[in-house]
Amino acid sequence: MTRRRPQDGSSEGKTYANVSAPPTMKPLTVKMLKRAIDARQTPDETLVVNGVPVHNLTVVGKIVGVESKSSYVLYKVDDSTGVCDVKVWSDQDGDQTAEPIEVGAYVRVYGSVKTLANEHMIAAHTQQAVRKITDHNEVTFHMLEVVYASGHAEKTKVSGGAAPANAYTVPQQAPNVAANGDLGSEEIDVSIMGVLKQFAEGEQGMTVDEIASKQNGKFTRDAIKAALEEMSNGGEVFTTIDEDHYAAV
Structure with missing residues (x-):
């Protein structure tokens, strides 16, 4: 029995740099994130992915759940490797200046991992840290960026060199x-x-x-x-x- 899959755009001609993560943000999948969380000895320990400490990260996925409260919005984001919680706090006065993004939309999330009451989540401290994706090529480009960033980190670790500060680019053949x-x-x-x-x-x-x-x-x-x-x-x-x-x- 054939199952329906999400419909992503497939237009070409976009430059990878237009949608890549800022160089201070580590592109990850949910599976990689959960593996790094499970590897920690304590909740306060810094996340490590491929031997590299990760303080800020970005994931891309589809919103499969939304819970809106006066002080925060909690999204469940599915990137096909797993589902993670993303918590966006409202402004200090408690007002939500924007409507929550709807279920079914694809988003890019920027944030850091927080642990509250033994529950792990990505904490996005501004509403702009969860951005709705309008060009679905960005979903694919994020996955390519994850592959390249992982290979780049491993290559740097093996060679003993320092990673450059500039943003990643996509090679014709990823390492x-x-x-x-x-x-x-x-x-x-x-x-x-x-x-x-x-x-x-x-x-x-x-x-x-x-x-x-x-x-x-x-x-x-x-x-x-x-x-x-x-x-x-x-x-x-x-x-x-x-x-x-x-x-x-």
């Missing part, structure tokens, strides 16, 4: 920093999801070979197939017209 392990697995998952969201048309999705052709040689077909099967078991993708066609949830 394949690991054949096995968490970083390699995270990189291939995010890259596959980015390809599916940008290039899959209709409800039949894309074949394994079609997905592999968009990877610029970063991963082998066998690695992509294995990752797709794992992502399917995790509910991130699903097969459509046959066992070789996949679409993003």
Whole structure:
């Protein structure tokens, strides 16, 4: 049975720099964020992703829940790797100067992780820190940015060099920093999801070979197939017209 997937735009010609995160913000997926949170020994400990401390972060996803109170708005944001809570506090006088963003909208979130009563969330201290996305290419570009930032961090860690302060750019071939392990697995998952969201048309999705052709040689077909099967078991993708066609949830 074919399931419907979110409809993302697929127009081309946008420059990556137009939608990339500020250099002080670490682009992450929800899965990466939760893994970093779970790795902490105490709630006050700094988040570490790929060996790099993370103080401020950005995620991109779809709003699947909204709870509006006089002092805050709580969003549930789903980026296809997981769901996280995003809490936006109102102005000091308690007034909400803007209506909450509706369920179903895609947003970019800027903030930092806070833990309150053993509940983890992204704290966005201004309403402008949750921005509605109007060009859905930004969803794909964020995933590519996550892949490149992860590879860049690993490369810097191995070489012992310092990361440049300027914003990231997308290379023709993102660094394949690991054949096995968490970083390699995270990189291939995010890259596959980015390809599916940008290039899959209709409800039949894309074949394994079609997905592999968009990877610029970063991963082998066998690695992509294995990752797709794992992502399917995790509910991130699903097969459509046959066992070789996949679409993003």
